[in-house]
Amino acid sequence: MTFLRLIPAAFGLLLLALPARAAVDIQTVTSPGGITAWLVQEDDIPFTALEIRFRGGSSLDPAGKEGAVNLMTALIEEGAGDMDAQAFAAARDSLAASFRFSSDIDTIAISAQFLTENRDQAIDLLHQALISPRFDPDAIERVRAQVLAGLRADEKDPSSIAAHIFDGQAFPGHPYANDGGGTLDTVPALTRDDLLAAHKAALARDRLYVAAAGDITPQALGALLDKLFADLPATGPALPDRVTPAITGGITVQEFPGPQSTLRFGHAGIKRDDPDFFAATILNEVLGGGRFSARLMTEVREKRGLTYGIGTSLVGYDRSELVLGQTAVANERVGEAVQVIRDEWARIARDGITEEELAATKTYLTGAYPLRFDGNGPLATIMVNMQLIGLPPDYPKTRNEKVEAVTMEDVKRVAASLFKPEDLRFVIVGQPQGVTPSE
The missing domain is CATH 3.30.830.10 (Metalloenzyme, LuxS/M16 peptidase-like)
Structure with missing residues (x-):
């Protein structure tokens, strides 16, 4: 691209x-x-x-x-x-x-x-x-x-x-x-x-x-x-206004030839400076993170063989936020995949996650990444992105404590407020079967 x-x-x-x-x-x-x-x-x-x-x-x-x-x-x-x-x-x-x-x-x-x-x-x-x-x-x-x-x-x-x-x-x-x-x-x-x-x-x-x-x-x-x-302009034009995603629940289909369809799905997300962002990140990791233990990977790929991969993320733009996912599915099984995704979205909103999932995800999030951020280049990138997000300079010293502080009560409350299966919009590009477009 x-x-x-x-x-x-x-x-x-x-x-x-x-x-x-x-x-x-x-x-x-x-x-x-x-x-x-x-x-x-x-x-x-x-x-x-x-x-x-x-x-x-x-x-x-x-x-x-x-x-x-x-x-x-x-x-x-x-x-x-x-x-x-x-x-x-x-x-x-x-x-x-x-x-x-x-x-x-x-x-x-x-x-x-x-x-x-x-x-x-x-x-x-x-x-x-x-x-x-x-x-x-x-x-x-x-x-x-x-x-x-x-x-x-x-x-x-x-x-x-x-x-x-x-x-x-x-x-x-x-x-x-x-x-x-x-x-x-x-x-x-x-x-x-x-x-x-x-x-x-x-x-x-x-x-x-x-x-x-x-x-x-x-x-x-x-x-x-x-x-x-020196010599750069002191000020620039106004930045765009904040915008609340106008996405609504339903299915959009764009015809495209081929044996499989690409699915993009999601709805409004959570601000990066929200006190509940850590709980939301844990929930997203359980639902659609990059590991094979994620629920969508288990249900859509492992149990049903509908895709090679599926994932979700908390997308934070400067002026808006989304919960966003993507996958690709054979045309004849798109309807089944959409239903499984909706069911898992509703399940996490209704029931949250288990104690075992919470503990395992905390362990992963607090221990999996150190080697990825070793060296001057990665450190400089991390620091400039911290500034853009609004994090304090001492954040690396307190980050693990914030992850560990998330409770079951936190994740259950945030799951109910963040994940809205009725707002889930699917954009499907391909020749999908088993779905009815809705605007």
Whole structure:
């Protein structure tokens, strides 16, 4: 896909997937110019990872200009200042530095990694990319062609089709209804002036979040921040309003040839800062988490052989939330799969989970992830995402306690309020049998 719509789901997982390294010492650094960043100083290896986020992402695309932020972000590294794309790449490679630029519906993400000995030169180069991308005509057309190829592929991908339909039903009239990569109508019409406007709107200091991990002192980081982000606009345009998903219970069918159908299903979710989010995450793990012991995996795959895989997640956008699931099922058995999913949704809402499921899920959530978050790059990513979510710097030291504090009473109460089988909307792309579309 040209644009990742599932990035926000990672935020929900992050809340219960932080490192078990309770000794992580996160420092808050404020630069002389007033820019704040989080730092884990690790002097053992002469290397630093820097993670930068600008809140807003493709949700800032003006009407009729969908895809502008996505295309702009993909072009940032295609030449800057007096360097064209090849010269910029050569300068970066000569420093053994790594830069990555991406966007999603809520953020622009920039990842930089560099050696201590080349820090100043790497930051100078990244600064040029941030403040003076060239947007050369040949680069625009080359990257535009790549985006359009991705959009054409999405038109033939059942998962992308299902996501587009579901989002359109959940968020009518809101930027979240759009594919951040744009459309086959809007992307060809984007001009260089549109990209310049997107750059000015999206990369503003009032929506900046920064985290660093590695061989850098607080003083050096503070100086780096002022140098790197100098000359960016102080403020950007207003962010979109919050939106309550308008999804209603029922079934939507989009015809698509093939032997199986793709199912996307869900309804409104829970805010990331809700006190009950930990209980909700435990419930989601029991119902549709990634393990084979999850109820939907057991009932839909293991007992009935209806699919190779099925899962659910708590999706947290900046401005809305969903409980969302997806699977693929042979056309002739779609009706059976829909009924099993509805039954399991109703069962967890009515009965909650067992003591055994609660204990096993706590053990899994408190102990399964440490190795995934080892190293400067992962640490910097975790810290910047913590800031976006609104978590405090000491969260890694208290996270396990919050998981363990969830009680059976908590999960039963939250199950009854969160899971609403009557609100469950299925978007089915394929030639399903045994279901009746309803709007």
